[in-house]
Amino acid sequence: VRKIWLSRHGESEYNQKGLIGGNSSLSNRGELYSRALREALIARLPQEEPVSVAVWTSTLKRTIETARFLPFPKLRWKALDEIDAGICDGMTYEQIAEQYPQEFEMRKKDKLRYRYPSGESYMDVIQRVEPVIIELERERECVLVVAHQAVLRAVYAYFMNVPPEDIPRLSMPLHTLIELTPMPDGTMSVQRFPVD
Numbered sequence: 492v493r494k495i496w497l498s499r500h501g502e503s504e505y506n507q508k509g510l511i512g513g514n515s516s517l518s519n520r521g522e523l524y525s526r527a528l529r530e531a532l533i534a535r536l537p538q539e540e541p542v543s544v545a546v547w548t549s550t551l552k553r554t555i556e557t558a559r560f561l562p563f564p565k566l567r568w569k570a571l572d573e574i575d576a577g578i579c580d581g582m583t584y585e586q587i588a589e590q591y592p593q594e595f596e597m598r599k600k601d602k603l604r605y606r607y608p609s610g611e612s613y614m615d616v617i618q619r620v621e622p623v624i625i626e627l628e629r630e631r632e633c634v635l636v637v638a639h640q641a642v643l644r645a646v647y648a649y650f651m652n653v654p655p656e657d658i659p660r661l662s663m664p665l666h667t668l669i670e671l672t673p674m675p676d677g678t679m680s681v682q683r684f685p686v687d
């Protein structure tokens with residue numbers, strides 16, 4: 492059976508500082524995850540026959556670094572880059588609440604439709620990942636998608652039929668390998684493997 496795996500990048504330097512967006516490298520913990528992910532993925536592959544996995548990342552350093560040790564061909568998608576936080580890029584949520592209290596409230600009220608000034612909304616992201624989803628459906632090999640929280644919420648929601656309103660708050664923890672397996676009835680079964 493052809494599986495699809497999803498993983499966020501390993502912890503980044505920005506994650507460590509609580510900053511959103513940016514293009515930082517992995518932290519030491521994130522670097523450990525990139526090595527552990529290789530082992531976790533290999534352990535999930537069928538042992539009987541050699542399988543190749545297509546590894547798709549975003550164009551941001553933290554996903555490329557996370558995929559570094561995976562012994563498979565890699566493809567970079569701009570469409571998998573993290574939600575663009577516009578004028579809030581590089582800030583903490585506390586700083587946003589302080590400097591842009593109205594923006595902060597508006598996002599809290601309607602996280603799905605709220606668009607960061609000069610940036611994107613979840614609706615934008617859901618639309619942006621569509622070509623990736625079309626290719627994911629078309630692809631015959633197993634695929635591991637190494638991307639970001641907001642983007643992976645959108646990809647996961649598509650396969651798991653999550654209603655749009657719930658997408659922005661889906662749980663998508665760091666250092667977890669999500670395995671999607673197509674079932675005969677057309678649905679997907681999901682398993683989560685914490686990797687730490």
Ligand code: G3H
Binds near residue numbers: 511573
């Ligand atoms: O800044 C990027 C975050 O991964 C998105 O998280 O939409 O829950 O604020 P958020």
